[in-house]
Amino acid sequence: MARAADLPLPDPQALRQRAIASARKLRKDRENYSCTVRAESFEMNADGSVKKKKTVFEERFYVNGRPVDHVLARDGKTLTGADSRKEQERTDKEVKKYSDVKNVEKSEEQMQRQLDAFLAALRFKNGHRETRDGRTLVVYDLAGDPNFHPRKLEENFAQSLTGTLWMDEESGVPRELKVETARDVKIAGGVAANLHKGFQLHLLQQRQADGVWLTKVAEGSGDMRAALFLRQRFRFHEELDQCHLFSVDTRQKVQGPK
Numbered sequence: 001m002a003r004a005a006d007l008p009l010p011d012p013q014a015l016r017q018r019a020i021a022s023a024r025k026l027r028k029d030r031e032n033y034s035c036t037v038r039a040e041s042f043e044m045n046a047d048g049s050v051k052k053k054k055t056v057f058e059e060r061f062y063v064n065g066r067p068v069d070h071v072l073a074r075d076g077k078t079l080t081g082a083d084s085r086k087e088q089e090r091t092d093k094e095v096k097k098y099s100d101v102k103n104v105e106k107s108e109e110q111m112q113r114q115l116d117a118f119l120a121a122l123r124f125k126n127g128h129r130e131t132r133d134g135r136t137l138v139v140y141d142l143a144g145d146p147n148f149h150p151r152k153l154e155e156n157f158a159q160s161l162t163g164t165l166w167m168d169e170e171s172g173v174p175r176e177l178k179v180e181t182a183r184d185v186k187i188a189g190g191v192a193a194n195l196h197k198g199f200q201l202h203l204l205q206q207r208q209a210d211g212v213w214l215t216k217v218a219e220g221s222g223d224m225r226a227a228l229f230l231r232q233r234f235r236f237h238e239e240l241d242q243c244h245l246f247s248v249d250t251r252q253k254v255q256g257p258k
Helices: 012-032 081-099 101-121 153-159 248-254
Strands: 033-044 050-063 066-074 122-132 135-144 161-168 174-181 185-187 193-195 200-207 213-226 230-245
Touching: 012 033, 012 050, 033 213, 050 081, 066 081, 081 101, 101 122, 101 153, 122 161, 153 161, 153 185
Parallel strands: none
Antiparallel strands: 033 050, 033 230, 050 066, 122 135, 135 161, 161 174, 174 200, 185 193, 193 213, 200 213, 213 230
């Protein structure tokens, strides 16, 4: 019997189709999850020290597969009074928005276009297999395709990337992504903003006991020039904390966290 490492690698297009099919299933499966999320954002000084820090603690749940975040606390202070009511109103609007399947489809069509652009703008190189937590991953080095001609901002951004992608071979889910920009990315021709070379992004997904994949970590850092003069250095980190499953009956009580 051939080992997984000896089998031919699936091409990126085949993995993409597998990921799309898996994502459709996951949208339904995620409906049963509610998680707490801690998000931190930092404004940095030129020497790398922290100039300003913001923290948000929120509950994340899913409506028709779309994540909805309900802020519970900011900078260590629990929302109360008018702030709490305002946040609940905002959350209720998000729930109402994604309760409409047409809005969900519109959002997912946009995400699909971004995925298509990501795949078209990059070359997948040096494919090989690795094993992590008993599961087989297909690993590719990523680099911008010089023959691709970007027409939109997301295409220009994707072509600027270099890094590594780890994909769960069985499900096609991108388990981990580490990329950085190999050149500056100009927004509105550089007039509105300019994301400088070296912006880093790291995404990590975690498989739950029932097979559902959830984003565990999203983090990044970089610097950009906003408008014509203002330069901003930043860093962010978002991490899923505790998640729990709830039944259909329980879910009626948790639709919008109170």
